[in-house]
Amino acid sequence: MIRLLSLLVLLAVSRCIGVPPHGASKNTGNAKPQRIVTGADQLPAYLPYLRGKRVGMVVNPTSVIGKKASIDSLQSLGIRIKTVFGPEHGFRGNASNGAVVKDDTDAQTGIPVISLYGSKRKPSKADMDSLDVMVFDLQDVGCRFYTHINTLADVMEACAENNKELIILDRPNPNAYVDGPVLDMRFKSGIGRFPVPVTHGMTIGEFARMINGQHWLPNGLQCKIKVIQVLNYTHNMYYELPVNPSPNLNTQASVMLYPSLCLFEGTIISQGRGTYMPFTVLGAPALKGKYDFNFTPVSIKGMSEAPLHQDRACYGLDLRNYNVKALHAAGRVNLKWMIELYNAYPDKGKFFDYTQSTAMGRIERLIGNDVFTKQLAGGLSEEAIRKTWEPGLSQYKKMRLKYLLYK
Template structure:
């Protein structure tokens, strides 16, 4: 028979565990700043990575007696340890102490800690992460918590003042993947802007970037600004979402150069070069580490007549179309979770299977160039969306002109060098 020990026993339990393992208690204190308040920690001793959401000691007290709004989805989970005492049947034996790990939604966790949550704001794909890319997500109510859900996609990308009435502080907890056109950082921009305009503090719970050591691709040009590219950064920016929030604030990218009162809760025991495997899908069509690693390279195909595997179980790990040469690899997209109407539904596509290739450490152009060179009709290969994804007209022009990948990369060098210098000012995990 199992019993969960009470709060007093919990403290004693962890004290005993810490003493026996040589683990020292650490004190976390905020570093004051008007516009970029980063809560830092002493040198971490425990090895496992803890996300900002798991870094409870640094932010729960900031929410006390506040009316809280939160922007999150299925990727906003917390992991915590529950000590248990197992009472054995033999009275001659001592009870056994053990640690049980639990993972739950940050919304459920905060409610369990009596945080006064008022509203959930949901980005693209919705609060539960079930909507297709680009699908309209309506407002509603979370059936589990009865909290109202405000959709931040479609025509309401930025919270309206009336939607923020009564909120003292906002919490942002979304898992980014490090690509400019992954729209969670666009939602971050609008949340920061709304908070600044309505004098609401913002806490960003940081999470590791699974592509955090890659900075590559063309810099977005201002005239091609859109929801899939809002800032002058490369396709792969190599920053965590907390670092990126600092950059938005520091570079005054919000409307009229305003800045929000920002606090970033950092990850613990994390270094940028570490491999980080996401515990849940960040969105419906990124099912595993391979798809997340290849996402930035293959997403450029969304601006062409080539499928990236939506409507299969290998999304962003394969590519193909009916217009590419027949070969040994083919697939037929059908409606599934995250792709109700996939490109080339029920049509045979030929292309390439990348599910088993080694991890890439740059923005790969070779598949895009190969597909363009081998398509049956080059005039119909690119569509208008490609320029928005690339953030420049130059890349399409370079490919159609037959410029080599090496020469294309050279054209990015100056922009990347300048970006990296700017980026240094905002890095937390050096």
């Protein structure tokens, strides 16, 4: 009787916050395609593991159950959230790219917030001693240089060291294709910690399985993980994010263009940081006369406070109306824009001058090798450049298959 009452309460709460009951999206025959249901939206699948425990949560604004912040939803269900851990951009997502984020107390809930993008990158032993279980729920965008997979590894390490289980509420990867050169580990950095391509083609839950399976945690550590899988999802699905993943990925187009345009962080070309259309435009002052379209980066608090080419008109490409669904279907990082703007830039010696940028830095760390600049200078075509990514890319694809949870 008690179990029945508990189930009825869960179903009622699920309806109130806009979440379908577990398995409710099932259909048959000629019905419409089944709706994707994220791990977080499947309350009955993981609430039993949280009840009566001291819970830590790695979350940000993308961590929602239905349309409500997950910590608010879980607190309303009596879950004791002891500590919140915030990644890059902070728990509330209002810190600029790369900005140090300080520890705080969440004004809305009173829960202590510990930054994992400030003085430390992983929860300390004292942090973990106050918890019984950790929950990881962040929307990733599927790129090697997007730092959520680094935060995942750091949290897995802390959980493994302190014998705590990590529950991962999985979410779809909007860029779930595999492309780009595998990182040459000589160029390992904060924007490239693992020997994976530019787009790794995995969800956070799958990537966690790969971290364990490939023994990427230090000292042979293994983290006990439980992945709450996404329902009705396959890797070839086009997925529109319900919440912007970070301040500078503020449209669906920017999310889909990010794997291709973020490579320009290692160049003199602005990707629109300092505008309200980041990662959908490309340009530089020196391209005036070659392109008509232009934009002017300015300082924007919480997005980009000291952007490249600040207060100067940048001329180049407007990709805001680019067919990103076709880009997704092609399953390729677009190198044509890099080749075009390199060829158009009047001073080739300054094209890869990353020192003027406060963002990512060297192109080698982004693309993952030290031959890409020579390939562009040598006039190699896109297809010729792609051939040099083998056999590493094919070997990675084969290795990846062991860890997939979705078709």
